[in-house]
Amino acid sequence: MKKELGITSDKFKETxxxxxxxxxxxxxxxxxxxxxxxxxxxxxxxxxxQVQKYFNDNILTKFNVDNCYFPLFIPESFFKKEAEHAKGFxxxxxxxxxxxxxxxxxKAIIRPTSETIIVDSFRKWLRTYRDLPIKVNxxxxxxxxxxxxxxxxxxxxxxxxxxxxxxxxxxEECEKDVIGxxxxxxxxxxxxLAVPVIKGRKTPGDKFPGAVDTYCIEALMPDGKALQxxxxxxxGQGFMKVFGVKYxxxxxxxxxxxxxxxxxxxRLLGATIMTHSDNKGLILPPGLVKNKIVIVPAxxxxxxxxxxxxxxxxxxxxxxxxxxxxxxxxxxxxxxxNDAELVGTPMVIIVGDKEIDDKTVTVKIRDEDAKEVVKxxxxxxxxxxxxxxxxxxxxxxxxxDERVVEVSTFEELKKQGQAGNFVKAHYLPSDAESEExxxxxxxxxxxxxxxxxxxxKGKCIYTGKETxxxxxxxxxx
Amino acid sequence: MKKELGITSDKFKETxxxxxxxxxxxxxxxxxxxxxxxxxxxxxxxxxxQVQKYFNDNILTKFNVDNCYFPLFIPESFFKKEAEHAKGFxxxxxxxxxxxxxxxxxKAIIRPTSETIIVDSFRKWLRTYRDLPIKVNxxxxxxxxxxxxxxxxxxxxxxxxxxxxxxxxxxEECEKDVIGxxxxxxxxxxxxLAVPVIKGRKTPGDKFPGAVDTYCIEALMPDGKALQxxxxxxxGQGFMKVFGVKYxxxxxxxxxxxxxxxxxxxRLLGATIMTHSDNKGLILPPGLVKNKIVIVPAxxxxxxxxxxxxxxxxxxxxxxxxxxxxxxxxxxxxxxxNDAELVGTPMVIIVGDKEIDDKTVTVKIRDEDAKEVVKxxxxxxxxxxxxxxxxxxxxxxxxxDERVVEVSTFEELKKQGQAGNFVKAHYLPSDAESEExxxxxxxxxxxxxxxxxxxxKGKCIYTGKETxxxxxxxxxx
Numbered sequence: 001m002k003k004e005l006g007i008t009s010d011k012f013k014e015t016x017x018x019x020x021x022x023x024x025x026x027x028x029x030x031x032x033x034x035x036x037x038x039x040x041x042x043x044x045x046x047x048x049x050q051v052q053k054y055f056n057d058n059i060l061t062k063f064n065v066d067n068c069y070f071p072l073f074i075p076e077s078f079f080k081k082e083a084e085h086a087k088g089f090x091x092x093x094x095x096x097x098x099x100x101x102x103x104x105x106x107k108a109i110i111r112p113t114s115e116t117i118i119v120d121s122f123r124k125w126l127r128t129y130r131d132l133p134i135k136v137n138x139x140x141x142x143x144x145x146x147x148x149x150x151x152x153x154x155x156x157x158x159x160x161x162x163x164x165x166x167x168x169x170x171x172e173e174c175e176k177d178v179i180g181x182x183x184x185x186x187x188x189x190x191x192x193l194a195v196p197v198i199k200g201r202k203t204p205g206d207k208f209p210g211a212v213d214t215y216c217i218e219a220l221m222p223d224g225k226a227l228q229x230x231x232x233x234x235x236g237q238g239f240m241k242v243f244g245v246k247y248x249x250x251x252x253x254x255x256x257x258x259x260x261x262x263x264x265x266x267r268l269l270g271a272t273i274m275t276h277s278d279n280k281g282l283i284l285p286p287g288l289v290k291n292k293i294v295i296v297p298a299x300x301x302x303x304x305x306x307x308x309x310x311x312x313x314x315x316x317x318x319x320x321x322x323x324x325x326x327x328x329x330x331x332x333x334x335x336x337x338n339d340a341e342l343v344g345t346p347m348v349i350i351v352g353d354k355e356i357d358d359k360t361v362t363v364k365i366r367d368e369d370a371k372e373v374v375k376x377x378x379x380x381x382x383x384x385x386x387x388x389x390x391x392x393x394x395x396x397x398x399x400x401d402e403r404v405v406e407v408s409t410f411e412e413l414k415k416q417g418q419a420g421n422f423v424k425a426h427y428l429p430s431d432a433e434s435e436e437x438x439x440x441x442x443x444x445x446x447x448x449x450x451x452x453x454x455x456x457k458g459k460c461i462y463t464g465k466e467t468x469x470x471x472x473x474x475x476x477x
Numbered sequence: 478m479k480k481e482l483g484i485t486s487d488k489f490k491e492t493x494x495x496x497x498x499x500x501x502x503x504x505x506x507x508x509x510x511x512x513x514x515x516x517x518x519x520x521x522x523x524x525x526x527q528v529q530k531y532f533n534d535n536i537l538t539k540f541n542v543d544n545c546y547f548p549l550f551i552p553e554s555f556f557k558k559e560a561e562h563a564k565g566f567x568x569x570x571x572x573x574x575x576x577x578x579x580x581x582x583x584k585a586i587i588r589p590t591s592e593t594i595i596v597d598s599f600r601k602w603l604r605t606y607r608d609l610p611i612k613v614n615x616x617x618x619x620x621x622x623x624x625x626x627x628x629x630x631x632x633x634x635x636x637x638x639x640x641x642x643x644x645x646x647x648x649e650e651c652e653k654d655v656i657g658x659x660x661x662x663x664x665x666x667x668x669x670l671a672v673p674v675i676k677g678r679k680t681p682g683d684k685f686p687g688a689v690d691t692y693c694i695e696a697l698m699p700d701g702k703a704l705q706x707x708x709x710x711x712x713g714q715g716f717m718k719v720f721g722v723k724y725x726x727x728x729x730x731x732x733x734x735x736x737x738x739x740x741x742x743x744r745l746l747g748a749t750i751m752t753h754s755d756n757k758g759l760i761l762p763p764g765l766v767k768n769k770i771v772i773v774p775a776x777x778x779x780x781x782x783x784x785x786x787x788x789x790x791x792x793x794x795x796x797x798x799x800x801x802x803x804x805x806x807x808x809x810x811x812x813x814x815n816d817a818e819l820v821g822t823p824m825v826i827i828v829g830d831k832e833i834d835d836k837t838v839t840v841k842i843r844d845e846d847a848k849e850v851v852k853x854x855x856x857x858x859x860x861x862x863x864x865x866x867x868x869x870x871x872x873x874x875x876x877x878d879e880r881v882v883e884v885s886t887f888e889e890l891k892k893q894g895q896a897g898n899f900v901k902a903h904y905l906p907s908d909a910e911s912e913e914x915x916x917x918x919x920x921x922x923x924x925x926x927x928x929x930x931x932x933x934k935g936k937c938i939y940t941g942k943e944t945x946x947x948x949x950x951x952x953x954x
Binding site for chain 2: 030032033034037038039040041042044045046048049066067068069070071072073074075078090091092093094095096097098099100106108110117120121124130136140141143145157158160328
């Protein structure tokens with residue numbers, strides 16, 4: 001990475017390098033010392049806390065889910081019970097070795113996901129139909145020992161996430177929540193991150209290991225690659241059977257409940273940073289920034305006292321937003337404005353002689369080019385921030401909408417996908433192997449998800465067979 | 478553990494067995510499947526969320542500390558840099574092995590505490606005196622592979638905690654926060670947990686590995702054993718030197734900052750449960766219970782409709798507290814009241830024919846013996862809960878105060894300590910070895926902390942030497 005203070009790469013031409021610079025130089029994150037780990041700095045963690053707050057206050061409350069905490073360590077035997085699950089996670093598992101030989105024979109796996117250990121608790125807790133549904137969620141770190149290239153927030157060996165796990169009497173109730181949660185994730189992305197997503201169901205080759213159906217939300221990044229933003233799985237009764245989770249029904253017979261799980265991770269932060277930021281640095285929806293307003297005094301030789309006094313007055317007027325005054329000595333006004341923009345401060349307020357005389361402030365909103373002079377008494381940051389959030393969302397939405405293209409031949413699919421579009425096409429997915437072949441032949445353009453709210457007859461782009469299934473394709477992270 | 482629904486052991490006679498039953502049967506926690514791990518169930522996790530909320534809103538704000546997140550994995554070499562730190566944690570370390578040979582040579586330790594990895598970030602972040610102080614905190618899980626007996630919440634191989642880490646220009650600023658945080662911890666225990674603590678400084682043999690001074694808060698459990706509730710360390714400049722953390726001062730020379738760290742863990746939940754609960758089950762300060770009010774209808778053959786209607790009216794009147802109605806069929810009123818008390822419901826409201834006629838409710842507060850009949854319109858849960866919190870605190874405080882005894886001979890120390898008291902005595906601590914001998918000779922009664930707000934001349938209880946140091950002794954967890 002170049003040593004310059006500011007960003008030296010271009011968002012659309014060198015997205016990967018640009019993204020890394022934005023994360024590091026805006027002081028959102030650092031690389032950890034063990035490969036593939038991340039240090040989430042205060043600016044980054046504040047973003048995560050806003051996701052958590054929205055999630056706890058809106059989604060968990062609405063779906064009646066309780067937070068709890070399960071162990072980091074899972075007995076290896078648990079992990080082997082569900083065959084597909086075991087197979088899917090085996091390559092990325094890490095387990096522990098200890099300094100003391102404690103005579104415990106079983107390997108302890110560090111959780112890559114918690115289905116097995118949570119299902120084992122369901123087995124202990126569940127007695128009769130009266131206990132259902134049981135709905136829990138945990139905020140936790142998980143470990144997947146990636147061998148592929150890791151990337152700040154987007155792919156790491158340890159990441160933070162929430163994982164919800166619920167069991168129900170009927171498949172209907174269970175699937176209703178699978179979809180309900182997916183929609184709630186879409187709202188979260190819109191309302192908190194200002195990131196538009198598409199929704200759909202994963203093809204058989206891309207399902208969560210052990211799931212009957214996996215639903216997902218996906219966003220299109222500036223380099224035209226799709227990023228999976230969240231998943232919601234209907235897991236059926238498979239885990240229930242292998243772990244012996246049963247309940248006595250109203251009919252006084254034993255039944256197995258239906259199971260779902262769903263999660264979003266700190267990957268959301270990476271998607272948000274990548275979607276909105278520009279070549280000057282970080283841009284975020286104002287709700288994700290703790291220090292929303294920085295006041296920069298325009299100092300000349302003789303005006304320091306009165307300008308700083310006025311800056312204090314502005315600060316007091318806006319005290320609800322807890323602005324800070326950048327009164328560091330030895331730095332120019334231009335440097336201070338650039339620095340505030342680099343770290344994504346939504347509003348920079350400049351005050352100098354002219355502003356004092358006119359009782360105004362000069363306002364620069366992070367995502368707009370022009371500065372604006374407004375009467376101090378008329379300045380309404382709350383509305384300005386709400387408008388900025390909406391503007392960021394609409395801009396990202398327009399970017400995504402423009403890049404949704406429909407095609408009917410494999411050549412077009414390949415061409416449009418490689419050009420960085422979300423490509424819609426008729427496709428009859430058969431199995432993981434065939435999906436891998438398609439992706440290889442299309443130069444990395446693969447099925448992202450089946451469009452669930454749209455059906456039409458057409459010919460499969462890969463096999464030519466008749467199908468009513470429409471699929472989104474894209475290159476992906 | 479006995480299979481009965483209720484608690485079958487006595488709080489003061491069989492504290493350990495009683496405590497385990499309360500945790501399990503009140504559905505606060507379960508044992509994890511890997512030895513020494515814990516499942517924190519929703520009732521338990523809600524307690525932790527209240528600790529987090531108080532801590533974030535009050536302590537972090539007051540001391541200007543930012544939340545962030547550092548990796549779970551620490552390079553082994555980091556851990557070896559500070560000799561005492563390395564020695565202190567070596568026996569309990571766990572590290573990882575992975576399914577893929579990724580060619581990385583260095584062992585990754587699973588954090589038992591994060592001084593080393595956070596200090597390494599300070600090294601990267603710190604440039605000049607203008608950057609100081611740097612104050613960060615993380616909420617995280619840590620792993621210490623205990624070989625001794627583990628105990629739900631009190632001692633486990635994985636636990637949740639917060640760890641604050643700050644660096645400053647001067648020793649004075651640094652130590653001021655060490656003490657400030659200790660006092661804030663005391664307030665947290667009082668205001669959130671209703672648990673009284675004593676404060677002090679650790680003796681040399683009991684300091685945190687790598688610290689210059691360790692300050693602590695300790696509480697006395699019902700079996701007369703002391704429990705360390707939180708620690709705040711002044712770490713001096715040792716970690717700074719070995720990690721090369723330096724800054725350019727105003728004098729344009731290089732300096733090393735002064736460092737402190739401090740933490741409280743989910744152990745606080747265990748202390749709270751143990752302090753307040755009784756032989757009927759869980760008792761908690763109402764602020765730590767999500768479902769604060771349960772309405773139990775007193776149903777007879779013919780009154781179900783009007784009683785349930787009145788129960789709904791009561792529920793609506795108290796809607797601010799979101800009460801639930803226990804209208805489960807097939808369970809007696811007595812069973813329902815016992816169940817509500819077992820899980821620590823602060824207020825049980827009984828409604829039946831008499832209550833309907835008089836527009837009253839019969840109220841049973843969890844920590845009081847008698848039921849009380851009050852006019853529905855006069856019922857004020859907020860005041861009742863505040864009073865309950867204060868009552869629990871005062872009861873625990875009286876228990877602790879009664880057990881503080883002063884002695885002047887080693888025989889008395891041993892006798893009073895073994896009887897379950899906080900024993901105050903003059904003591905001149907010399908080193909870890911001598912402290913271990915004293916504890917062995919006193920049958921497990923050891924130094925807990927040096928009383929910092931009191932000095933008086935006297936003879937050391939162990940060596941007979943003159944000293945002005947007064948120390949609290951007790952058996953301990």
